[in-house]
Amino acid sequence: MTEPLKIMLVAAEASGDALGAGLAKALKARRPDVSFVGVGGPRMAEQGVESPFDIASLSILGWIEGLKAYGLVKQRVAETVALAVAERPDAVVLIDSWGFTIRVAKALRAQLPGVPLIKYVGPQVWASRPGRARTLAGAVDHLLALYAFDAPWFEREGLATTVVGSQALHVDMSGADPVGFRRSHGIASNANLLLVLPGSRPSEIRLMTPVYEAAVARLKASDPSLEVAVVAAGTVADDVAARIASWPFRVHLVAEAEKYDAMRAATVALATSGTVSTELALAGVPMVIAYRFQPLSYALMKPFFTGKYATLFNHAADQEIARELIQKDATPEKVAAELGRLLSDPVVRAEQVRRQTAALDLMGRDAADPSTLAAVAVLNVIATKNAGA
Structure with a gap:
C-alpha cells in the first residue's frame, strides 16, 4: 500500500499563492491521499494549506526595503523552518519570492538534509544577477521553470530542471464580458478606455x-x-x-473579480512590469510598461541588470514590442506620450497586438497545463528520492 504523502508548500506573495493553489489542486487530483502544510495566502488556504502567519508583510521589493524588513523576514524564515521540522514533509516546494525562499532553502538543507527541496519559479537570471543560478543549484534539488529560455542557465550549474510553463499563458478569458463591463461602469462602447494596473506590492503602489x-x-x-x-x-x-x-478626474475602480472583463474591454493598458503584462497580451491589449525602484535600491541593483528587457514577451521575442519606461524614463511626460501614440492610432495598436501574440507563441502558449506538469514533476522527484532510499 502506498504511504500517504505530506507536502509542504511555501509562498510569500500573491502571485506565489496562486501558483501554490494550482499546484495543490493538481497534486490532489493525482494523489487524493496527499496532505499539505506550509505558508501561503487565501488561495492556498482554500486548498488546505493553513499558513502560520499573514504573508502580506513579506511582499518586499528592492534592497533598501529588504534591509528595513530584515528582522521580520528572519523571523518568518525561522517560523517556516520550524514548521517543516515539526511536520517532516515528504518534500518542500518553495514558490517564487527569491529573497525569502532561498533563506528557507538553506536553513532546511541544514536541518532536514534528507527532504527533497523543489524551487517553483527560478530567479530571472537572464535579466540580472546570473550568479543566482549557482546559488540555487547549491540550495535545492530540482527547479520547476516557467519558460524554456530559463532552463539552460540552471542546467549549466548542475540543477535538474523541468520546464512546466507559466500559468499566466493559460488564463481562461473565454468568460470575460467586455460589453457588460462597459455597460455596468457607464462607459460608451466607442469610448477609448485606458486600463491602469499599478501593481500588487505596496512599494509599487507607493512609487507608481x-x-x-x-x-x-x-x-x-x-x-x-x-x-x-x-x-x-x-x-x-x-x-x-x-x-x-x-x-x-473620474476613475472606474476595478476589483480583482472583474479584472479580465476590464482587460478585454480596454483600448490600451498602462502596467507596472510583472506577470500582468502576459495576461494583457493574452487579452489582446496593446500596452506601455513602466517601473520605478527606490532610487538607492536602483543604484545598488543596476550593475547587476544584464537583460535587455524587463517584460517577458519582449525578452522572448528579443525586441521591444511593448514600450518599457524604467526608472528615470518612467516620467509622466514619457508615459503620457507613449500612451497617446497608441490611443491615437488604431493601426499602431493592431500591429502591437499582433506582435505581442506572436511573442506569446514563442513563450509556449499552447503547452500543457502548468499546474499539471508541476504536480507530475513534484511526484517524480519524491518517487526518485524514495527509490534511491
Missing part, C-alpha cells in the same frame, strides 16, 4: 500611482472623453482605492 496620476492627467487634458479604469489587486486593494479617490 503618482506617476500614473500625472500621466493620465495629461492625457485627460488633451482628450476629456478618455475613460480611465484602475485595477486594485487583492493584496493592495484598500491602498489603491484610497489613493485613486483623490485623483481629480
